[in-house]
Amino acid sequence: FYESFRKKKSPVRILVTGGSGLLGKAIEHVVTKQGGARDGEEWIFLSSKDANLTDLAQTRAIFEKHRPTHVIHLAAKVGGLYLHMKENLQFWRDNIRINDNVLHTAHEMNINRVVSCLSSCIFPDKTTYPIDETMIHNGPPHESNYGYSYAKRMIDVQNRGYRSQYGRKYTAVIPTNVFGPYDNFNKENGHVLSALINKTHTAKVEGSPLQVWGSGKPLRQFIYSLDIARLIIWVLREYEEVSPIILSVGEDDEISIKEAVEKIAETLEFKGEIVYDTTKSDGQIKKTASNAKLRSLLPDFEFTPFPQALKETCDWFLNNYDIARR
Amino acid sequence: ERPAFRTVRILVTGGSGLLGKAIEHVVTKQGGARDGEEWIFLSSKDANLTDLAQTRAIFEKHRPTHVIHLAAKVGGLYLHMKENLQFWRDNIRINDNVLHTAHEMNINRVVSCLSSCIFPDKTTYPIDETMIHNGPPHESNYGYSYAKRMIDVQNRGYRSQYGRKYTAVIPTNVFGPYDNFNKENGHVLSALINKTHTAKVEGSPLQVWGSGKPLRQFIYSLDIARLIIWVLREYEEVSPIILSVGEDDEISIKEAVEKIAETLEFKGEIVYDTTKSDGQIKKTASNAKLRSLLPDFEFTPFPQALKETCDWFLNNYDIARR
Numbered sequence: 001f002y003e004s005f006r007k008k009k010s011p012v013r014i015l016v017t018g019g020s021g022l023l024g025k026a027i028e029h030v031v032t033k034q035g036g037a038r039d040g041e042e043w044i045f046l047s048s049k050d051a052n053l054t055d056l057a058q059t060r061a062i063f064e065k066h067r068p069t070h071v072i073h074l075a076a077k078v079g080g081l082y083l084h085m086k087e088n089l090q091f092w093r094d095n096i097r098i099n100d101n102v103l104h105t106a107h108e109m110n111i112n113r114v115v116s117c118l119s120s121c122i123f124p125d126k127t128t129y130p131i132d133e134t135m136i137h138n139g140p141p142h143e144s145n146y147g148y149s150y151a152k153r154m155i156d157v158q159n160r161g162y163r164s165q166y167g168r169k170y171t172a173v174i175p176t177n178v179f180g181p182y183d184n185f186n187k188e189n190g191h192v193l194s195a196l197i198n199k200t201h202t203a204k205v206e207g208s209p210l211q212v213w214g215s216g217k218p219l220r221q222f223i224y225s226l227d228i229a230r231l232i233i234w235v236l237r238e239y240e241e242v243s244p245i246i247l248s249v250g251e252d253d254e255i256s257i258k259e260a261v262e263k264i265a266e267t268l269e270f271k272g273e274i275v276y277d278t279t280k281s282d283g284q285i286k287k288t289a290s291n292a293k294l295r296s297l298l299p300d301f302e303f304t305p306f307p308q309a310l311k312e313t314c315d316w317f318l319n320n321y322d323i324a325r326r
Numbered sequence: 327e328r329p330a331f332r333t334v335r336i337l338v339t340g341g342s343g344l345l346g347k348a349i350e351h352v353v354t355k356q357g358g359a360r361d362g363e364e365w366i367f368l369s370s371k372d373a374n375l376t377d378l379a380q381t382r383a384i385f386e387k388h389r390p391t392h393v394i395h396l397a398a399k400v401g402g403l404y405l406h407m408k409e410n411l412q413f414w415r416d417n418i419r420i421n422d423n424v425l426h427t428a429h430e431m432n433i434n435r436v437v438s439c440l441s442s443c444i445f446p447d448k449t450t451y452p453i454d455e456t457m458i459h460n461g462p463p464h465e466s467n468y469g470y471s472y473a474k475r476m477i478d479v480q481n482r483g484y485r486s487q488y489g490r491k492y493t494a495v496i497p498t499n500v501f502g503p504y505d506n507f508n509k510e511n512g513h514v515l516s517a518l519i520n521k522t523h524t525a526k527v528e529g530s531p532l533q534v535w536g537s538g539k540p541l542r543q544f545i546y547s548l549d550i551a552r553l554i555i556w557v558l559r560e561y562e563e564v565s566p567i568i569l570s571v572g573e574d575d576e577i578s579i580k581e582a583v584e585k586i587a588e589t590l591e592f593k594g595e596i597v598y599d600t601t602k603s604d605g606q607i608k609k610t611a612s613n614a615k616l617r618s619l620l621p622d623f624e625f626t627p628f629p630q631a632l633k634e635t636c637d638w639f640l641n642n643y644d645i646a647r648r
Contacts, residue, residue: 089483092476093426096418104415137462150479154414157472161411 018074019045025182026225080189088147095151130290180225181316213280216258224309340396341367347504348547402511410469417473444471452612502547503638535602538580546631
């Protein structure tokens with residue numbers, strides 16, 4: 001009786017690791033507030049409070065507790081540019097450990113579907129443009145974060161291994177520069193747009209000039225976290241390949257840091273002086289990635305227009321100033 | 327602590343394998359050890375290095391000052407093709423356990439062992455040490471290759487975060503006594519020695535897998551052993567060093583087969599089964615870095631090294647890994 005009961009009602013249980021981060025919160029928002037979940041689906045969002053995924057026993061325990069059928073694996077040791085440069089070994093060891101614990105526990109529990117998250121910063125430093133999915137392993141990554149980059153690249157190696165040895169459908173997505181609510185808005189460590197939003201807000205409140213690190217010339221494809229969330233959910237359900245897929249706006253939607261700064265100033269109504277400190281590092285000048293693969297599979301997907309996404313993010317930041325990671 | 331009596335204790339993981347046995351031979355029978363040095367050779371019987379607790383226990387037991395890290399999950403072409411995930415996971419685990427335990431025990435010197443098969447598949451020749459990460463490795467053994475490449479990443483991390491002098495050597499195709507002579511899984515020369523011996527004894531043709539055209543730089547295990555000991559003592563860089571004979575000493579599988587047949591006095595028919603995979607057609611590596619640091623090192627001539635290996639195989643047929 002119980003077997004047939006369970007079979008009829010077999011729910012889809014999707015475990016999201018790193019659920020309290022930028023992408024995890026975006027997926028949670030889409031699933032709980034924008035009708036992104038389907039009937040019969042249970043979504044579970046984990047954070048580091050629930051389990052330390054560098055520890056195998058804790059990883060197994062949390063998987064045993066929830067017995068997921070699907071995993072969206074977003075958890076990682078992350079940080080800003082300067083932390084990476086100081087601790088490449090730590091970034092490598094922790095992320096290798098987290099990823100092996102999650103992927104192998106999923107495999108041992110007979111979970112057939114895991115979608116992991118790479119990053120456009122892991123691509124080869126010396127490269128031609130646009131970058132595409134076939135190029136991940138084509139050369140060393142940028143020196144500043146080689147530990148993190150190599151650990152993330154290994155997810156792709158692991159996915160291929162699980163497919164060829166065990167037939168698992170483990171895959172990965174590669175977002176470009178994500179921004180949105182719940183990001184890390186720290187002025188030194190945060191992602192570039194979020195740090196700029198925070199700095200602009202402070203400059204406005206204090207009546208001081210806005211100091212932007214670098215020349216403003218680097219180009220980026222910024223993508224709204226809610227768009228990435230919708231796409232990750234689509235990947236989980238529909239994307240058949242083990243090889244990864246870039247999730248990004250098109251090459252034509254690349255904008256410079258300077259354009260982004262001016263848009264943020266306009267959105268926050270900052271009218272003071274903007275100063276570019278060219279003694280500070282620019283990071284990579286361009287990272288132009290091709291979204292041709294995504295477009296061939298989802299030709300009609302509409303990205304949230306940048307001004308609207310920026311406004312929603314700024315509004316969230318102002319309304320949640322006290323709890324935002326700053 | 328009595329500095330005057332402080333011993334140098336060199337722990338060799340993978341001590342029962344091809345390279346480990348060669349180092350043991352050089353150290354115990356060819357005067358390769360120095361006064362005050364204690365050499366400890368570990369095998370999987372002593373500790374399972376995929377297990378962190380066992381790794382720590384064996385390091386605590388011996389308290390080495392130096393480590394030559396040769397232990398790995400290894401195999402022949404066909405095993406790699408079937409189990410890339412296993413090769414990746416086990417070797418990542420072994421290497422992290424050994425390197426991090428060494429670091430935690432304040433060991434400043436670890437020499438690990440990479441392999442020339444981990445280089446990018448699509449590449450220019452000759453291959454050199456700067457090219458390790460320049461593209462994906464050969465499809466057949468990507469799991470093993472990526473895990474080995476990560477040793478270089480780890481070495482750099484330990485140097486920049488902690489000042490450790492962990493480095494790596496990259497031998498090309500090694501052969502010698504104590505190798506795995508298994509006809510399916512063994513290294514190419516060793517497998518061929520075994521197959522040729524069997525063919526001779528049974529009076530049957532010698533079946534060689536592949537076309538015989540691939541080219542290799544074969545290097546004798548005793549030469550590698552001497553060079554690894556030199557690296558442990560004298561090589562200062564964290565970036566790896568290729569240990570190989572020169573590019574001009576590259577030979578084809580067919581030439582190697584004919585030399586083995588000559589050495590073992592096999593006079594039967596030799597058949598090349600071209601339906602079987604060749605693996606990589608060439609892997610020509612530059613030994614310029616080695617030559618710039620050790621211009622006078624003399625490699626054992628190939629016919630002599632082959633004869634010593636065949637003699638060992640015949641004299642130790644019962645205990646040889648077959």
